Amino acid sequence: MRSDGVDTAHVLVIGSGGAGVRAAIEAAGYGETLLVSKTLAGKGGCTTMAEGGYNAVLREEDSCEIHFEDTLKGGAYLNDRDLVQTLVREAPERMADLLRWGAVFDVTDSCEVAQRPFGGQRFPRTCYAGDRTGHEMMATLIDRLDAAGARVENEVTIITLLQDGERVSGAIGLDKSGEMRIILADATVLATGGGTRIYDISTNSSSGTGDGYALAYKAGAELIDMEQVQFHPTGAVYPYDARGRLVTEAVRGEGGILKNSLGERFMGRYDPERMELSTRDVVSRAIATEILEGRGTEHGGVYLDVTHLERKQIETKLPVMLEQFLKFGVDIREEPMEVAPTAHHIMGGLRISPEGQTTVPGLYACGEVTGGVHGANRLGGNALADTQVFGKRAGEAAGRAQERRKEADQAVISAEENRISAFYDGDISPSTVVRSLRTAMWDGAGIFRTGPALEKTREIIIHLLMLRPRAASPANLAECCTVQNMLVTASLVVRGALLRKESRGAHVRQDIVQTWDMQHSPYGHTFLSRSREGIETEVQE
Amino acid sequence: MKDLAVKVFRFDPECDESPHYQTYLVTVNEGARVLHVLHAIHDDHDPTLSYRYCCGSGQCGSCAVRVNGQPVLACMEEARDGSIIEPLDLPVVKDLVVDMEPYLRQISSLVPGEEFRMPTAEEVEEIKPLRSCIECLACVSACPALKVIDFAGPAAMREEMRLALDPRDSGDRVTEAVRDGLFTCTSCQACWKVCPKDIQIPGKAIEKLRALANKKGLTLPRHQEVSQLVRETGRSVTRTEPTFMEQVGEILEPYGPVKATVGFFVGCMYNQRLPQTAHDAMEVLRRNGIRVIIPKEQVCCGSPLIRTGQLDVLDTLKRRNIDAFVFRNIDTVLTMCAGCGSTLKNDYKTPFRVVDINELLTRYGIEPPARLPLKATYHDPCHLMRGQGIRDLPRELITQVVDLVEMPSICCGSGGGVRSGIPEEAAALAEMRRVEIEKTGADIVISSCPFCEFHIMEHTDRPVKNVTTLLLEGYREKDRKKASPEPC
Known part of the structure; x- marks a missing residue:
């Protein structure tokens, strides 16, 4: 309901990817729900770009225990076990929701959802719709969102969370012409997705700028394991502007093999058992090592080859890959792709309960903005499942929140007005700041890390935080806020990386010699909030 | 790196009376897409340029614009020097940003029925090509029909057909499609040709829906009359004068040496309504060494029936036409009607080659x-x-x-x-x-x-x-x- 420029709802959901839309669908069953999207709902976020699939235990021969173990092992045992239990147990039910609502997944001849093998899993449990699985899910979810009766505000960028004392009571946003929007809610669900756009090379859509981490951090929430950034092993390497574009793990799931410039199938040296279908952290480091040691291709990648597969298999199982590479002049039926690692997913994020409750009252979270589900390395196919399982849970918990008196705090609103209008007097273009940040993060907080390089990166970020980005027009204000969010997110990643003095999963500290294996690490989560930071040291079971 | 000059449509309804075009000289990387040109303008020249984008990899459908008049995805289309970049042909919000929401809202949603049955592998295979739509609205921009009449548009029709194919959906998609303008599509194929996902909307959605509409008795009365005429006369239009085939012999010899022999598929319009044009064409062929055989038992190609979803006599027409040429051992069949040509090439499986008269004349000179x-x-x-x-x-x-x-x-x-x-x-x-x-x-x-x-x-x-x-x-x-x- 809108009056006097103030919009109210029972539940406010921020973000329109898989998790946000799933949360809104659920919350709408409890009361008026407003979903606010920085983009056109359904088009933003990374779900729609997710290609490979959705992990769910659907067959007798498979079991939730194995899925649980695979996830934990893949996550280098840093995962929050309760969250993983929830994920593996409910992923099949959430898949059933999608199917009931009309999702068109590939099926077997006996009308069961087809599954393909994915990295780090002992059973082929990745359900898929060709190589446009996430797009299929989004299409289905947006359909359902309509029917569920949630309201949608498109192209409004949330720039700060409103608080009533400690409790989150809504948010302030900017619409596309730069007008301020006040939204008050009994409960707020943060589903803003990830933030690997802070890196020079990234698979993320334009909305992967880490806004949620920054908004929640500023509101006092605690984040865990922010150093855990997944570099997807296979991103495109050319043309230059398309670098980092995701080349789905399904390519390897379907039988694609990796070769260096000498024609060696090098994965044998890094993980002879699982080869190309090892976990993403291992494959990424293997590829990065091959390139660093001079066995890379002309464009600075390695070869990913499917030319030995049937043309029909490529055309039906990998149509998006085929189409994208053809656009760039490579027929993957005839010649190998060139690939290199690309920043893909932030495993860390808001500390949540299995109900999606963050450490701040009134604030719930789901999807990539949360931490703990995937530990130190996410298995391919677990993120889409995560969006649905925890999207539903967060939406439900928020929906059950108590009704409260909704009043906007004029002082906070004025302070925010002052903050943003200062951007008109800024002195540097936001895109210049972003460029510097991305290079610094790629160089200093990438696949291989050291203490000194991380320190240097932190200094660069601090410097960039002191610059004053300039808004050329009201429509540019949101961009300035986004740049600041990116800087906050980057600083969280770097701080986490400095706190974790071990190599674990995706996080590699080359300057630290350790004597333990992953399963016996003395460390638990790193944690960061405005009031405390550190690393848990209780010994893992 | 390379330099490109592009002309970009600029319009801010808040302060501009009318749109204008601004030329920018930008420096971009080799292989840059149109989107990267827009980024370069935004970052290095004018941050107030408004344009939409999101995934940057052709999957979200946010960034469609027109480049030199053609709707394309900015993130996938290679940038070229001298291009003119304009918004889609939809109401402009600002610069290259158009109001997509009214059109997106017209796209129907699946309504789960009481009983749940998973689609079979065959059904999935049928649905999939219609499902890859990213709702970029390039098709809506290109569709001529919806500029002059109420029509939900190609993207919406595609979804109607996808839903009609899905056993989980309980809606009456055919009636809905008819209500939303199913019969306003002119089969011009513009939507398909601009679709970044190559979805054959006219053939795979519109014509299929019209065939379903036919089964429900929803075919337009005028279309039923055409079908009736074909059944009775073998022709889709009435004659107004002696037909072309009544006026010519079965074989027309060229004036000079024979360069090629073709069978001529005349088509209803040239035979019944515009015979003089067909005579003119024959004269041109004879002057250029083409020997023409005209089997008189040929009938309507069936195009008017296929386009309107009336398929019951189609197989008979196809067989009669194919037999007419096969019987005379003709290996090349000439069409001069674009509709017949397209139908013989795309809707028939012919044992002979089909060439349009423009192809024939330019091939032989x-x-x-x-x-x-x-x-x-x-x-x-x-x-x-x-x-x-x-x-x-x-x-x-x-x-x-x-x-x-x-x-x-x-x-x-x-x-x-x-x-x-x-x-x-x-x-x-x-x-x-x-x-x-x-x-x-x-x-x-x-x-x-x-x-x-x-x-x-x-x-x-x-x-x-x-x-x-x-x-x-x-x-x-x-x-x-x-x-x-x-x-x-």
């Missing part, structure tokens, strides 16, 4: 005609340009006779059963053609399809002629000059 002191414009028939991919060949022929002034290639409104079924829409589209023709200042209009020629003729004061008629006039001028050489 023609005797040079004399030039006529006229300025002409050319109307691209949809079923020739998009249906058969023939765009340049007629222009090669025309420019041997007259000067050619181009106009945008847009459907004239006569196809897809629209001329008979929804005449006011057909007239509105033809009126738009008239305006474009006027703008060119051309003396005559040339085309290569009897439906287009007949329809445009009714809406312009300029003469409308077939390509071959124009060639023949060039030959007559040549003969006249030869007979009475002008004094030096």
Whole structure:
């Protein structure tokens, strides 16, 4: 309901990817729900770009225990076990929701959802719709969102969370012409997705700028394991502007093999058992090592080859890959792709309960903005499942929140007005700041890390935080806020990386010699909030 | 790195009275896409430029714009020097940002029924091609019908068909589609040709929905009359004079040595309504060494029935037509009707090759005609340009006779059963053609399809002629000059 420029709802959901839309669908069953999207709902976020699939235990021969173990092992045992239990147990039910609502997944001849093998899993449990699985899910979810009766505000960028004392009571946003929007809610669900756009090379859509981490951090929430950034092993390497574009793990799931410039199938040296279908952290480091040691291709990648597969298999199982590479002049039926690692997913994020409750009252979270589900390395196919399982849970918990008196705090609103209008007097273009940040993060907080390089990166970020980005027009204000969010997110990643003095999963500290294996690490989560930071040291079971 | 100059549409309704175009010189990387040019303008020249984008990899459908008039995804289309970048042909919010929401809202959602049954593998295979739509609205931008009449548009029709195929959906999609303008589509194929996902909306959605509508008795009365006529006479139009086939023998020998022999598929329009044009074409072929065989038992190709979803007699028509040529051992069948040509090439499985007359004449080369002191414009028939991919060949022929002034290639409104079924829409589209023709200042209009020629003729004061008629006039001028050489 809108009056006097103030919009109210029972539940406010921020973000329109898989998790946000799933949360809104659920919350709408409890009361008026407003979903606010920085983009056109359904088009933003990374779900729609997710290609490979959705992990769910659907067959007798498979079991939730194995899925649980695979996830934990893949996550280098840093995962929050309760969250993983929830994920593996409910992923099949959430898949059933999608199917009931009309999702068109590939099926077997006996009308069961087809599954393909994915990295780090002992059973082929990745359900898929060709190589446009996430797009299929989004299409289905947006359909359902309509029917569920949630309201949608498109192209409004949330720039700060409103608080009533400690409790989150809504948010302030900017619409596309730069007008301020006040939204008050009994409960707020943060589903803003990830933030690997802070890196020079990234698979993320334009909305992967880490806004949620920054908004929640500023509101006092605690984040865990922010150093855990997944570099997807296979991103495109050319043309230059398309670098980092995701080349789905399904390519390897379907039988694609990796070769260096000498024609060696090098994965044998890094993980002879699982080869190309090892976990993403291992494959990424293997590829990065091959390139660093001079066995890379002309464009600075390695070869990913499917030319030995049937043309029909490529055309039906990998149509998006085929189409994208053809656009760039490579027929993957005839010649190998060139690939290199690309920043893909932030495993860390808001500390949540299995109900999606963050450490701040009134604030719930789901999807990539949360931490703990995937530990130190996410298995391919677990993120889409995560969006649905925890999207539903967060939406439900928020929906059950108590009704409260909704009043906007004029002082906070004025302070925010002052903050943003200062951007008109800024002195540097936001895109210049972003460029510097991305290079610094790629160089200093990438696949291989050291203490000194991380320190240097932190200094660069601090410097960039002191610059004053300039808004050329009201429509540019949101961009300035986004740049600041990116800087906050980057600083969280770097701080986490400095706190974790071990190599674990995706996080590699080359300057630290350790004597333990992953399963016996003395460390638990790193944690960061405005009031405390550190690393848990209780010994893992 | 390389430098590119591009012209970009700028319009801020808040402060501009009308749109203007701004030229930018940008430096981009090799292989840069249109989107990267827009980024470069935004980052290095003018941060107030508004444009939408999101995934950057052709999967979200946020960034469609028109480049040199053609709708494309900015993130996938390679940037080229001298390009003109404009918003889609939808209401502009600012610069390259258009209001997509009203159209997105018209796309139906699945309504789960009481009983749940998973689609079978076959059903999934059928649904999948329609499901890859990213709702970028390139098709909506390109669709001529929805500019003149209420029509939910190609993207929405695609979803109706996808839902009609899904056993989980409980909606009455066919009735809904009819209500939302199913019969307004002219089969021009523009939506399919601009679709970044190559979804064949006219063939895989519109025609299929019309066939389902036919089973429900929802075919338009005028379309039923056409079907009735085909069943009774083998022809989709009535005759107004002796038909072409009644006036010619079965074999037409060329005047000179035989370069090639073809069977001629005449088509209903040239046979029944525009026989003189067919005679003109025969004369041009005879002058150029083409021997023509005309099997008299040929009938309507079935196009008017396929486009309107009336498929019951189709197989009989196909068999009769194929047999007529196979019986005479003909290996190449000539069409001069764009609609027949497209149908024989795309909807038939023929044991012979099908060539359009523009292909035939340019393949064997023609005797040079004399030039006529006229300025002409050319109307691209949809079923020739998009249906058969023939765009340049007629222009090669025309420019041997007259000067050619181009106009945008847009459907004239006569196809897809629209001329008979929804005449006011057909007239509105033809009126738009008239305006474009006027703008060119051309003396005559040339085309290569009897439906287009007949329809445009009714809406312009300029003469409308077939390509071959124009060639023949060039030959007559040549003969006249030869007979009475002008004094030096």
